[in-house]
Amino acid sequence: MKFKVGDKVYVRAGAFNSLKEGVGYTIQKIRTDNSRYPYEISDGSQYPCLLAEEELSMVSDSFEYAALIRQWAEDRNLIEGSDSFRQLAKLTEEVGELAGAIAKGNKEGIKDGIGDAFVVLTILAAQQGFSVEDCIAAAYNEIKDRKGRMVDGVFIKEEAS
Ligand SMILES: [Mg+2]
Numbered sequence: 001m002k003f004k005v006g007d008k009v010y011v012r013a014g015a016f017n018s019l020k021e022g023v024g025y026t027i028q029k030i031r032t033d034n035s036r037y038p039y040e041i042s043d044g045s046q047y048p049c050l051l052a053e054e055e056l057s058m059v060s061d062s063f064e065y066a067a068l069i070r071q072w073a074e075d076r077n078l079i080e081g082s083d084s085f086r087q088l089a090k091l092t093e094e095v096g097e098l099a100g101a102i103a104k105g106n107k108e109g110i111k112d113g114i115g116d117a118f119v120v121l122t123i124l125a126a127q128q129g130f131s132v133e134d135c136i137a138a139a140y141n142e143i144k145d146r147k148g149r150m151v152d153g154v155f156i157k158e159e160a161s
Contacts, residue, residue, distance in 0.1 A: 003027050003039060008059040010133075011041070015055035018043040022131075023059050023067045066132050069122045079126045087124040094120055 003009060005027050013021040019041065029040035029048070037050035073079050094116040101109025118132075125132040147158040 001030065001038070002053050003030075003056060003058070005030060008064060009039075009041070009056040010059050010063060011051065012055050012057070015051055016041075016043075016049040018045065019049055019051075023063050023133075063133050066118075066122050069119050070126055070131075073123045073126065078123055082123070082127070084124055084127050087120055087127065091117060091120045091124065 007027045009025050010023050011019050011025050025041045027039050028042055031038045037052050039051045040048040043049050094113055098113030101113050122132040125135050148156050
């Protein structure tokens with residue numbers, strides 16, 4: 001069993017009819033009858049949704065926060081009511097603050113700048129119809145098997161032959 005009761009999970013697209021893909025789900029019960037679908041999750045109705053292990057993945061805190069940030073931005077009309085050029089300007093501002101903090105060795109400022117940039121990227125992604133989680137997953141899938149070497153602190157990709 002990969003998950004336990006109380007775990008926060010991400011439900012994959014098409015896993016169960018009444019469940020929307022995404023975060024915000026918690027394992028409520030685990031069936032021990034050797035079913036392929038042992039995990040019980042609620043969709044708000046009186047019937048439990050049963051899911052298989054491969055239909056779920058563990059939610060990291062950053063995934064959870066991305067969902068909260070999207071809700072926060074939606075509540076303030078920052079997704080529909082703003083545009084990507086404004087968010088890009090904001091991202092540049094946050095990256096500038098991050099650069100300043102790195103230059104000054106200001107640890108708190110660095111933490112702040114990284115967090116603020118992630119917030120802006122989450123909103124920018126949503127404006128473009130993506131979730132930032134999908135963007136991160138796509139980026140990771142692309143880099144995960146990449147080979148290369150470090151030269152003076154820069155990673156040099158090995159070109160595919
Ligand atoms: Mg800032």
